[in-house]
Amino acid sequence: MAVLDDRLGLLSHELFSQVDLHRLYGGVVPELASRDHVQRLLPLVRQALARAGTTLAELDGVAYTAGPGLVGALLTGAALGRSMAFALGVPAVPVHHLEGHLLAPLLEDRVPPFPHLALLVSGGHTMLIEVRGLGDYHLMGETRDDAAGEAFDKSAKLLGLPYPGGPELARLAEQGRPGIFEFPRPMLDRPGYEFSFSGLKTAVMLAVREGEAAGLGADGQRRTDIARGVQQAIVESLVGKTARALDDTGLSHLVVAGGVSANRALRDALHSAATARGVAIYFPRFEFCTDNAAMIAVAGLARLKAGGQAQHLAIEARAQWPLMSLRAPGT
Ligand code: KG4
Ligand code: ZN
Numbered sequence: 001m002a003v004l005d006d007r008l009g010l011l012s013h014e015l016f017s018q019v020d021l022h023r024l025y026g027g028v029v030p031e032l033a034s035r036d037h038v039q040r041l042l043p044l045v046r047q048a049l050a051r052a053g054t055t056l057a058e059l060d061g062v063a064y065t066a067g068p069g070l071v072g073a074l075l076t077g078a079a080l081g082r083s084m085a086f087a088l089g090v091p092a093v094p095v096h097h098l099e100g101h102l103l104a105p106l107l108e109d110r111v112p113p114f115p116h117l118a119l120l121v122s123g124g125h126t127m128l129i130e131v132r133g134l135g136d137y138h139l140m141g142e143t144r145d146d147a148a149g150e151a152f153d154k155s156a157k158l159l160g161l162p163y164p165g166g167p168e169l170a171r172l173a174e175q176g177r178p179g180i181f182e183f184p185r186p187m188l189d190r191p192g193y194e195f196s197f198s199g200l201k202t203a204v205m206l207a208v209r210e211g212e213a214a215g216l217g218a219d220g221q222r223r224t225d226i227a228r229g230v231q232q233a234i235v236e237s238l239v240g241k242t243a244r245a246l247d248d249t250g251l252s253h254l255v256v257a258g259g260v261s262a263n264r265a266l267r268d269a270l271h272s273a274a275t276a277r278g279v280a281i282y283f284p285r286f287e288f289c290t291d292n293a294a295m296i297a298v299a300g301l302a303r304l305k306a307g308g309q310a311q312h313l314a315i316e317a318r319a320q321w322p323l324m325s326l327r328a329p330g331t
Pocket of ligand 2: 290
Protein backbone atom coordinates (compact mmCIF):
# COMPACT_ATOMS: atom_id res chain seq x y z
CA MET A 1 0.00 0.00 0.00
CA ALA A 2 1.39 3.39 -0.98
CA VAL A 3 0.11 6.96 -0.92
CA LEU A 4 1.28 9.11 -3.81
CA ASP A 5 0.68 12.81 -4.29
CA ASP A 6 0.90 14.27 -7.78
CA ARG A 7 2.82 17.33 -6.57
CA LEU A 8 4.57 16.14 -3.42
CA GLY A 9 5.52 12.68 -4.63
CA LEU A 10 5.46 9.54 -2.55
CA LEU A 11 4.00 10.20 0.90
CA SER A 12 4.25 6.66 2.28
CA HIS A 13 4.70 3.09 1.25
CA GLU A 14 4.11 0.00 3.31
CA LEU A 15 4.98 -3.57 2.46
CA PHE A 16 4.08 -6.71 4.27
CA SER A 17 6.44 -9.30 2.85
CA GLN A 18 5.11 -12.84 2.66
CA VAL A 19 8.64 -14.16 2.23
CA ASP A 20 8.66 -15.77 5.70
CA LEU A 21 5.42 -17.56 4.91
CA HIS A 22 6.64 -18.71 1.49
CA ARG A 23 10.00 -19.80 2.86
CA LEU A 24 8.27 -22.37 5.08
CA TYR A 25 7.14 -24.16 1.92
CA GLY A 26 10.05 -23.28 -0.37
CA GLY A 27 7.76 -21.22 -2.61
CA VAL A 28 4.36 -19.59 -2.93
CA VAL A 29 1.32 -21.66 -1.90
CA PRO A 30 -1.50 -19.73 -3.65
CA GLU A 31 -4.28 -20.37 -1.15
CA LEU A 32 -2.11 -19.43 1.82
CA ALA A 33 -0.95 -16.30 -0.01
CA SER A 34 -4.50 -15.07 -0.59
CA ARG A 35 -5.67 -15.86 2.95
CA ASP A 36 -2.71 -13.94 4.29
CA HIS A 37 -3.60 -11.01 2.00
CA VAL A 38 -7.07 -10.87 3.55
CA GLN A 39 -5.57 -10.52 7.01
CA ARG A 40 -2.86 -8.03 6.13
CA LEU A 41 -4.56 -5.58 3.80
CA LEU A 42 -6.72 -3.41 6.06
CA PRO A 43 -4.07 -2.81 8.74
CA LEU A 44 -1.63 -1.96 5.95
CA VAL A 45 -4.03 0.60 4.44
CA ARG A 46 -4.48 2.26 7.84
CA GLN A 47 -0.74 2.30 8.44
CA ALA A 48 0.06 3.81 5.02
CA LEU A 49 -2.58 6.53 5.42
CA ALA A 50 -1.34 7.36 8.92
CA ARG A 51 2.30 7.55 7.82
CA ALA A 52 1.29 9.79 4.92
CA GLY A 53 -0.59 12.04 7.31
CA THR A 54 -3.72 11.77 5.23
CA THR A 55 -7.21 10.28 5.33
CA LEU A 56 -9.33 8.22 2.98
CA ALA A 57 -11.44 11.28 2.20
CA GLU A 58 -8.44 13.02 0.63
CA LEU A 59 -7.79 10.31 -1.95
CA ASP A 60 -8.62 11.23 -5.57
CA GLY A 61 -8.29 7.71 -6.95
CA VAL A 62 -7.37 4.17 -6.01
CA ALA A 63 -4.99 2.10 -8.12
CA TYR A 64 -4.81 -1.64 -7.61
CA THR A 65 -2.92 -4.51 -9.25
CA ALA A 66 -5.34 -6.24 -11.61
CA GLY A 67 -2.97 -8.89 -12.98
CA PRO A 68 -1.34 -10.95 -14.23
CA GLY A 69 -0.72 -13.31 -11.32
CA LEU A 70 -2.29 -15.61 -8.78
CA VAL A 71 -5.94 -14.84 -9.02
CA GLY A 72 -6.77 -15.41 -5.34
CA ALA A 73 -4.23 -12.87 -4.13
CA LEU A 74 -5.16 -10.46 -6.94
CA LEU A 75 -8.87 -10.68 -6.12
CA THR A 76 -8.25 -9.74 -2.50
CA GLY A 77 -6.47 -6.51 -3.44
CA ALA A 78 -8.77 -5.77 -6.37
CA ALA A 79 -11.93 -6.19 -4.29
CA LEU A 80 -10.57 -3.86 -1.64
CA GLY A 81 -9.26 -1.28 -4.12
CA ARG A 82 -12.47 -1.22 -6.15
CA SER A 83 -14.65 -1.05 -3.06
CA MET A 84 -12.64 1.77 -1.51
CA ALA A 85 -12.93 3.76 -4.73
CA PHE A 86 -16.68 3.11 -4.89
CA ALA A 87 -17.21 4.14 -1.29
CA LEU A 88 -15.16 7.30 -1.76
CA GLY A 89 -16.76 8.18 -5.10
CA VAL A 90 -13.38 8.34 -6.88
CA PRO A 91 -12.02 6.44 -9.91
CA ALA A 92 -10.47 2.99 -9.52
CA VAL A 93 -7.50 2.26 -11.78
CA PRO A 94 -6.75 -1.41 -12.51
CA VAL A 95 -2.99 -1.57 -13.11
CA HIS A 96 -0.95 -4.15 -15.01
CA HIS A 97 1.78 -5.49 -12.73
CA LEU A 98 4.47 -5.21 -15.41
CA GLU A 99 3.43 -1.68 -16.36
CA GLY A 100 4.02 -0.90 -12.69
CA HIS A 101 7.58 -2.25 -12.98
CA LEU A 102 8.16 -0.34 -16.23
CA LEU A 103 7.00 2.94 -14.70
CA ALA A 104 8.74 2.52 -11.31
CA PRO A 105 11.57 4.89 -12.41
CA LEU A 106 8.94 7.66 -12.49
CA LEU A 107 9.15 7.60 -8.69
CA GLU A 108 12.68 8.99 -8.88
CA ASP A 109 13.86 12.57 -9.47
CA ARG A 110 15.44 11.71 -12.82
CA VAL A 111 12.63 10.52 -15.06
CA PRO A 112 13.24 8.66 -18.35
CA PRO A 113 11.73 10.36 -21.41
CA PHE A 114 9.84 8.48 -24.15
CA PRO A 115 10.83 6.70 -26.29
CA HIS A 116 13.22 4.43 -24.40
CA LEU A 117 14.38 0.85 -24.25
CA ALA A 118 13.33 -1.16 -21.20
CA LEU A 119 14.87 -4.34 -19.88
CA LEU A 120 12.23 -5.93 -17.69
CA VAL A 121 13.66 -8.73 -15.55
CA SER A 122 11.55 -10.36 -12.86
CA GLY A 123 10.73 -13.75 -11.45
CA GLY A 124 8.30 -14.45 -14.26
CA HIS A 125 9.43 -12.28 -17.18
CA THR A 126 12.51 -11.32 -19.16
CA MET A 127 11.71 -8.83 -21.90
CA LEU A 128 13.31 -6.15 -24.02
CA ILE A 129 10.67 -3.56 -24.79
CA GLU A 130 10.69 -0.41 -26.86
CA VAL A 131 8.59 1.94 -24.74
CA ARG A 132 7.16 4.58 -27.04
CA GLY A 133 4.78 6.09 -24.51
CA LEU A 134 2.40 5.17 -21.71
CA GLY A 135 0.68 1.97 -22.84
CA ASP A 136 2.58 1.97 -26.12
CA TYR A 137 4.89 -1.02 -25.78
CA HIS A 138 6.66 -2.85 -28.56
CA LEU A 139 8.15 -6.22 -27.62
CA MET A 140 11.60 -6.69 -29.16
CA GLY A 141 12.45 -10.01 -27.51
CA GLU A 142 11.80 -12.15 -24.47
CA THR A 143 12.88 -15.40 -22.90
CA ARG A 144 12.04 -18.63 -24.66
CA ASP A 145 11.86 -20.54 -21.39
CA ASP A 146 12.82 -19.55 -17.84
CA ALA A 147 12.88 -15.93 -16.70
CA ALA A 148 16.11 -14.42 -15.40
CA GLY A 149 14.78 -14.34 -11.82
CA GLU A 150 13.66 -17.94 -12.15
CA ALA A 151 17.18 -18.88 -13.30
CA PHE A 152 18.62 -17.17 -10.23
CA ASP A 153 16.08 -18.87 -7.94
CA LYS A 154 16.42 -22.37 -9.41
CA SER A 155 20.22 -22.24 -9.37
CA ALA A 156 20.11 -20.98 -5.80
CA LYS A 157 17.91 -23.91 -4.82
CA LEU A 158 20.41 -26.33 -6.36
CA LEU A 159 23.10 -24.68 -4.24
CA GLY A 160 20.95 -25.30 -1.17
CA LEU A 161 20.14 -21.62 -0.59
CA PRO A 162 16.86 -20.62 1.09
CA TYR A 163 13.91 -19.07 -0.74
CA PRO A 164 13.88 -16.59 -2.45
CA GLY A 165 17.23 -17.55 -3.88
CA GLY A 166 18.10 -14.63 -6.19
CA PRO A 167 19.43 -12.20 -3.59
CA GLU A 168 21.06 -15.05 -1.62
CA LEU A 169 22.89 -16.28 -4.71
CA ALA A 170 24.01 -12.73 -5.49
CA ARG A 171 25.45 -12.44 -1.98
CA LEU A 172 27.33 -15.73 -2.35
CA ALA A 173 28.60 -14.73 -5.80
CA GLU A 174 30.40 -11.74 -4.32
CA GLN A 175 32.88 -14.12 -2.69
CA GLY A 176 33.20 -16.33 -5.78
CA ARG A 177 36.00 -16.11 -8.32
CA PRO A 178 35.13 -15.11 -11.88
CA GLY A 179 35.75 -17.51 -14.74
CA ILE A 180 36.11 -20.72 -12.70
CA PHE A 181 32.71 -21.96 -13.88
CA GLU A 182 31.69 -21.02 -17.41
CA PHE A 183 27.97 -21.71 -17.72
CA PRO A 184 26.07 -21.54 -21.03
CA ARG A 185 24.88 -18.29 -22.56
CA PRO A 186 22.81 -20.04 -25.23
CA MET A 187 21.26 -17.20 -27.22
CA LEU A 188 24.10 -14.71 -26.98
CA ASP A 189 25.78 -15.56 -30.27
CA ARG A 190 22.49 -15.81 -32.14
CA PRO A 191 20.83 -12.88 -33.87
CA GLY A 192 17.82 -11.19 -32.33
CA TYR A 193 16.86 -10.24 -28.81
CA GLU A 194 15.69 -13.49 -27.29
CA PHE A 195 16.95 -15.10 -24.12
CA SER A 196 17.11 -18.67 -22.85
CA PHE A 197 17.95 -19.66 -19.30
CA SER A 198 16.60 -23.19 -18.92
CA GLY A 199 19.93 -24.84 -19.79
CA LEU A 200 21.59 -23.06 -16.91
CA LYS A 201 19.95 -25.10 -14.16
CA THR A 202 21.05 -28.37 -15.82
CA ALA A 203 24.62 -27.11 -16.02
CA VAL A 204 24.51 -25.99 -12.39
CA MET A 205 23.05 -29.32 -11.32
CA LEU A 206 25.91 -31.14 -13.07
CA ALA A 207 28.50 -28.88 -11.45
CA VAL A 208 26.98 -29.48 -8.00
CA ARG A 209 26.83 -33.26 -8.54
CA GLU A 210 30.37 -33.36 -9.86
CA GLY A 211 31.53 -31.67 -6.69
CA GLU A 212 29.60 -34.09 -4.53
CA ALA A 213 30.98 -37.09 -6.46
CA ALA A 214 34.49 -35.77 -5.92
CA GLY A 215 33.77 -35.65 -2.20
CA LEU A 216 33.69 -31.87 -2.06
CA GLY A 217 31.20 -30.56 0.46
CA ALA A 218 28.28 -28.33 -0.42
CA ASP A 219 29.98 -25.42 1.33
CA GLY A 220 33.17 -23.61 0.61
CA GLN A 221 34.88 -21.98 -2.30
CA ARG A 222 33.45 -24.25 -4.99
CA ARG A 223 29.92 -23.20 -4.08
CA THR A 224 30.74 -19.50 -4.21
CA ASP A 225 32.54 -20.01 -7.53
CA ILE A 226 29.46 -21.71 -8.97
CA ALA A 227 27.28 -18.84 -7.72
CA ARG A 228 29.65 -16.37 -9.36
CA GLY A 229 29.50 -18.36 -12.63
CA VAL A 230 25.69 -18.41 -12.60
CA GLN A 231 25.44 -14.69 -12.00
CA GLN A 232 28.02 -14.00 -14.71
CA ALA A 233 26.16 -16.12 -17.27
CA ILE A 234 22.83 -14.42 -16.54
CA VAL A 235 24.31 -10.92 -16.47
CA GLU A 236 26.27 -11.41 -19.70
CA SER A 237 23.22 -12.77 -21.53
CA LEU A 238 21.10 -9.84 -20.39
CA VAL A 239 23.73 -7.20 -21.09
CA GLY A 240 24.69 -8.65 -24.50
CA LYS A 241 21.15 -8.52 -25.86
CA THR A 242 20.39 -5.17 -24.28
CA ALA A 243 23.50 -3.65 -25.83
CA ARG A 244 22.49 -5.06 -29.21
CA ALA A 245 19.00 -3.61 -28.89
CA LEU A 246 20.47 -0.21 -28.01
CA ASP A 247 22.82 -0.33 -30.99
CA ASP A 248 20.10 -1.44 -33.41
CA THR A 249 17.43 1.01 -32.30
CA GLY A 250 19.67 3.98 -31.57
CA LEU A 251 17.57 4.66 -28.45
CA SER A 252 19.49 6.83 -26.03
CA HIS A 253 17.63 6.07 -22.79
CA LEU A 254 17.54 2.71 -21.03
CA VAL A 255 15.22 1.68 -18.19
CA VAL A 256 15.98 -1.44 -16.15
CA ALA A 257 13.16 -2.73 -13.97
CA GLY A 258 11.77 -5.79 -12.20
CA GLY A 259 13.13 -7.76 -9.24
CA VAL A 260 16.38 -8.79 -10.90
CA SER A 261 17.25 -5.13 -11.56
CA ALA A 262 18.15 -5.06 -7.85
CA ASN A 263 21.16 -7.20 -8.72
CA ARG A 264 24.34 -5.19 -8.18
CA ALA A 265 26.44 -7.01 -10.80
CA LEU A 266 23.71 -6.51 -13.41
CA ARG A 267 23.35 -2.83 -12.56
CA ASP A 268 27.11 -2.28 -12.83
CA ALA A 269 27.45 -4.15 -16.14
CA LEU A 270 24.48 -2.36 -17.70
CA HIS A 271 25.73 0.94 -16.43
CA SER A 272 29.08 0.36 -18.19
CA ALA A 273 27.42 -0.80 -21.42
CA ALA A 274 25.10 2.21 -21.44
CA THR A 275 27.80 4.73 -20.57
CA ALA A 276 30.09 3.38 -23.31
CA ARG A 277 27.29 4.16 -25.78
CA GLY A 278 26.38 7.55 -24.41
CA VAL A 279 23.05 6.10 -23.26
CA ALA A 280 21.38 7.40 -20.10
CA ILE A 281 20.34 4.61 -17.75
CA TYR A 282 17.50 4.62 -15.20
CA PHE A 283 16.85 2.16 -12.36
CA PRO A 284 14.20 2.26 -9.68
CA ARG A 285 15.78 2.55 -6.23
CA PHE A 286 16.45 -0.90 -4.72
CA GLU A 287 13.22 -1.19 -2.74
CA PHE A 288 11.16 -0.39 -5.85
CA CYS A 289 12.87 -3.00 -8.05
CA THR A 290 11.05 -5.92 -6.44
CA ASP A 291 7.27 -5.96 -6.16
CA ASN A 292 5.90 -2.94 -4.32
CA ALA A 293 2.84 -0.73 -4.10
CA ALA A 294 4.55 2.54 -5.00
CA MET A 295 5.07 1.40 -8.60
CA ILE A 296 1.37 0.51 -8.87
CA ALA A 297 0.44 3.93 -7.50
CA VAL A 298 2.71 5.74 -9.96
CA ALA A 299 1.39 3.73 -12.91
CA GLY A 300 -2.19 4.31 -11.74
CA LEU A 301 -1.58 8.04 -11.39
CA ALA A 302 -0.05 8.21 -14.89
CA ARG A 303 -3.13 6.52 -16.34
CA LEU A 304 -5.52 8.62 -14.27
CA LYS A 305 -3.86 11.85 -15.42
CA ALA A 306 -3.87 10.74 -19.04
CA GLY A 307 -7.64 10.21 -18.80
CA GLY A 308 -9.72 8.25 -21.25
CA GLN A 309 -10.47 5.45 -18.79
CA ALA A 310 -14.00 4.10 -18.85
CA GLN A 311 -15.21 3.84 -15.26
CA HIS A 312 -17.11 0.71 -14.52
CA LEU A 313 -17.74 -1.15 -11.33
CA ALA A 314 -16.07 -4.43 -12.24
CA ILE A 315 -13.45 -5.85 -9.90
CA GLU A 316 -10.69 -6.70 -12.35
CA ALA A 317 -8.39 -9.63 -11.59
CA ARG A 318 -6.76 -11.44 -14.48
CA ALA A 319 -4.48 -14.43 -14.13
CA GLN A 320 -3.33 -13.95 -17.73
CA TRP A 321 -2.89 -10.48 -19.18
CA PRO A 322 -0.29 -9.91 -21.91
CA LEU A 323 1.55 -6.61 -21.43
CA MET A 324 1.44 -6.00 -25.18
CA SER A 325 -2.37 -5.98 -25.10
CA LEU A 326 -2.29 -2.70 -23.16
CA ARG A 327 -3.14 0.47 -25.04
CA ALA A 328 -2.33 4.12 -24.51
CA PRO A 329 -5.10 5.84 -22.55
CA GLY A 330 -7.93 6.97 -24.79
CA THR A 331 -6.90 4.82 -27.76
O1 KG4 B 1 9.59 -8.34 -9.72
P1 KG4 B 1 9.69 -9.32 -8.64
O2 KG4 B 1 9.78 -8.83 -7.23
O3 KG4 B 1 8.52 -10.33 -8.68
C1 KG4 B 1 7.98 -10.78 -9.89
O4 KG4 B 1 7.18 -10.03 -10.47
O5 KG4 B 1 8.41 -11.87 -10.31
O6 KG4 B 1 10.97 -10.23 -8.96
C2 KG4 B 1 11.36 -11.27 -8.13
C3 KG4 B 1 12.59 -11.94 -8.69
C4 KG4 B 1 12.94 -13.22 -7.95
O7 KG4 B 1 13.24 -14.22 -8.90
C5 KG4 B 1 14.16 -12.82 -7.14
O8 KG4 B 1 15.02 -13.89 -6.85
C6 KG4 B 1 14.80 -11.82 -8.07
O9 KG4 B 1 13.73 -11.07 -8.58
N1 KG4 B 1 15.76 -10.94 -7.36
C7 KG4 B 1 17.09 -10.97 -7.56
C8 KG4 B 1 17.65 -10.01 -6.69
N2 KG4 B 1 16.63 -9.43 -5.98
C9 KG4 B 1 15.48 -10.02 -6.41
N3 KG4 B 1 17.85 -11.70 -8.39
C10 KG4 B 1 19.17 -11.50 -8.37
N4 KG4 B 1 19.79 -10.61 -7.56
C11 KG4 B 1 19.08 -9.85 -6.71
N5 KG4 B 1 19.70 -8.96 -5.92
ZN1 ZN C 1 7.09 -8.14 -10.19
